[in-house]
Amino acid sequence: MTDLDYRxxxxxxxxxxxxxxxxxxxxxxxxxSSKLLKRFTKRKDDWIHVSNHFRELKAKEKLGCKENSKSKEKTxxxxxIIIRNNELAEVVNELCIAKLFVEDITIDSIEYEPIVFKGDKSIDxxxxxxxGQTAYCDxxxxxxxxxxxxxxxxRALKNKLFPSHASFDLQQDSLGGILWHHSFASRTKMLEHVIEFEEKIVQKAINSSRKIMLFCGDGFRLSKDELEDxxxxxxxxKYRKDDFMQLMEAYSMEKEAIILLRNIDYIAYFERKPMNLEYKFIPRVHGSASI
Structure with a gap:
């Protein structure tokens, strides 16, 4: 096992x-709560199974078993393993959030996945x-x-897809390509997730309850500042003046004929670094009113 596996x-x-x-x-x-706890156990067991299989394959490689099929299997x-790690991060976040809700003295009761849709989708x-008020939180x-x-x-720079008053300066030799991918992919996922949640709200005619979209990140791949935008x-x-993604997102939404219903009441943020149970929680994300 590697040090990372032990950690x-x-x-x-x-x-x-x-x-x-x-x-x-x-x-x-x-x-x-047992429904969520069983999900954690299942994902932990899945990770252990895949990790053990990977270690066995590496051990065979050391013994000289380096056939092409083994290389494909290793890839x-x-x-x-990346998928299993992500699934673990997701369920650990849900566990932490459940604990946060349990400890909130204004909340009387909690139900996990009260509504399940086709395709293994749910409201969490x-x-x-x-x-007496109620809320649904995805x-x-x-x-x-x-x-x-x-x-x-x-290409985005060449095509002038950044507003003149909201530059996004990166350097290739300082993780520029990775940082760009984080920002672009995160913003794309934000839009995808709110659209999906909006559709769930309409499908189940959730009107009187508060609707909360809770995004989780590690503070690096997803930053609070970009979520505020x-x-x-x-x-x-309306876009903030300093939102460097506004031109690309507006173009994409127009091209795909996306119209947001804006039936979500709050966008919240939960930040937890990898392999750490300390967290930050912001129940309603918004940027500076002066911008």
Whole structure:
């Protein structure tokens, strides 16, 4: 096992001890917590299975088994490990958020995945507050990979797709391609996720309850500042002057005939770094009023 594997195993043990055991004792406030806890266990077991298979394959390589088929299998397993890591990050975020809701004294009860749609889609949480109000909260973790896309950034500069008053200056030798990919992919996912949540709201005719879109990030691949730009556009139908994605997003929305329903009440932000249970939570994201 690598040091990273050991660190992740230690972290998962910490999650079980500090969060899973805690939530398992909150049956009064969170009656169906077992559904979320079982999902964590399943994803942890999936990660262990894939990781063990990958280590076995590497061991065979050291013994001289380097056939082309083994190389293809190794690449496939590496991709699978990334998927499993992302799935773990997503469910750990949901566990942390569930704990946050349980500890919120204004919330009377919590239900996990109260509404499930075709295609394994759902709304993640239903909250009932002590004052009688209710809310539906959909949780999405945004974690683009570290693929560099310097050529796309250069094309955007050449085609003048950045506003003159909102430059986005990057250097190729300072992770410029990766940083660009993070920003572009994250903004694309923000739009995709709110559209999907809006459709869920309409499909289930959710009117009287508050609707919360909760984005999770690690503070690097998804930054709070960039989420503020998107949130302000969503609330006001106008782009902030310093939103460097506005021209590209507006062009894409017009080309694809996207019209936002704007039936989501709050865009929230949950930030947690990898293999760390400390977090920041902002219940309603918005930018500076002066811009």
């Amino acid at each position: 992740l195993e230690d972290f998962l043990s910490q999650v079980e001890l500090e969060i899973c055991e805690y939530l398992n004792k909150q049956k009064t406030k969170f009656p169906n 496939k397993l590496q991709d699978n 949480f239903h909250l009932r507050f002590i004052d 949780v999405k973790t945004i974690h683009p990979d570290d693929t560099g896309n310097w050529e796309q950034y250069q 998107f949130a302000d556009f969503y609330y006001t139908e």
